[in-house]
Amino acid sequence: MTDRAFGFDTLCLHAGQIPDAATGARALPIYQTTSFVFDSADHAASLFNLQTFGNVYSRISNPTVAALEERVAALEGGRAALAASTGMAAQMLALLTLCRHGDHIVAARTLYGGTYSQLATTFDQFGIGVTFVDADDPAAFRAALLPTTKALYAETIGNPQLNVCDIASLSAVAHEAGIPLVVDNTMASPFLCRPFEHGADIVIHSVTKYLGGHGTTMGGVVVESGKFPWDNGKFPQMTEPSRGYHGVRFYETFGDFGFTMKARMETMRTLGPTLAPLSAFLLLQGIETLHLRMPRHSESALAVAQHLAAHPAVEWVNYPLLPGNRYEPIARRYLPRGAGGILTFGVRGGKIGGAPAGVRFIEGVQFLSHLANIGDAKTLVIHPASTTHRQLTEDEQRAAGVTPEMIRLSIGLESLDDILWDLDQALEKSQR
């Protein structure tokens, strides 16, 4: 007999949460507690020795947070997951479980700016080196490998350049080197792409974005596939007795979820960027409709991209599934159900009266929200050159893929006609 393989939509609603043993509550209880009582001194000892599974302290695990962890693991087709306070924290926990002082990472140059800063600045302080390479060139990743390299890092869809990652090719490079491929799947969500199916080993999410989906709550998740051979000699921290956890050998003891256990019991326990139970509850409310929202985000974004491409006040449009886009062939392979809600475009016209056309456009929108986030249920709009990237010179902005006329849209779930109307009237104002 084999177990039923439940569909993605069912998992969005059920994975990781069966009715509470004590009360039968159907909705997920919010376990707003820091700590959990022990049955006895021996039970406490077993918990601390990891001989039994249970909750001790909410920095390490919490039943409400666990429901989110298992649900994202299930949606990604992974073995286990660890939630964190933000996507940035999740990525840090994953990479610091893989790397120590003196180790090295090869990463895509197009990584989200916050990620780039974390790796280039903070990890540099830790003595972990990072080489940034052309995201579209697996050979460049291979050429940058060092004996100390412990991970490749890329994003399914880059932000804001909207480059689509050839996950299978990067996975081949990583596995040839005996190291895991880590993929940030925030922009696609597991509805549009499941990186494990293409050979990724660890997936990171900012749950804040499409998984949560409503712009209310910060959160992050690390998911492991359960398939990486941690005993290949490159990761003694997984196979040798742990200094941080009194001699436990994580891979031998926990097998295909040993990486998650190590990330939880050592990296999370000692660094502490824990997700709050209430946040986990709110994020799970969002995930229950992920399968309904993602098609709409993607369909509306494609329609907006097509509309803008034909608009006289628009110089160019960048959306992976727009016919003629340089990433269209690879997007059709990795994102067959849609390319998500994010697109960028250039507003025609330079500075008029001191304000660039992009700024005039932003000031002209009525209900599109001007803010620095993506993946909300509401449509969001930002002019990166005057906001997120304003501290850079124009040359530095161009190097980061940000041009003065660029607008980034995160298309929401409003009536498509209304989104197009607001864009059109703001574009009209931008040209005056």
Added chain:
Amino acid sequence: MASVDDIAGLRRILLQSRVIAVVGLSPNWYRPSYFAAKYMQEHGYRAIPVNPNASEILGETCYASIDAIPVPVDIVDCFRQADEMPDLARAAVAKGAKVFWMQLGLRNDEAARIADAAGLDVVQNRCVKIEHARLMGGLHWAGVNTGVVSAKRELVTRDRK
């Protein structure tokens, strides 16, 4: 030959069994076999060590072989090398055990055939502790994808103690 590998089958085995002979149980607290046996003890099972090099582990007398155990055994749970599995399967059959369980990382088709032919349930390449925790215990709390989708109230076997 049928190994038990589905949720319903594994849950049935774990609910019907009480006494586990743990072959190759280590006296060292940080070894996986010790983790598993201690966990099973805490969840209402009796874990009897089969280890000729120790006298007592986890409060239970050690026996040198399966046939030396003086009480009936439900599960023979093996933490030994794969090539020892056929002999252990024969010993499990002779003992009258109901389940021959090969731990995570262990597969042996010959042993499975021997046990299956005698009517025993066979489990291969799974950890008894992880499966119990996955289906009836706290593995969910460790963020593991248990594969359980259900609107029935959670089973808690700790109460069996």
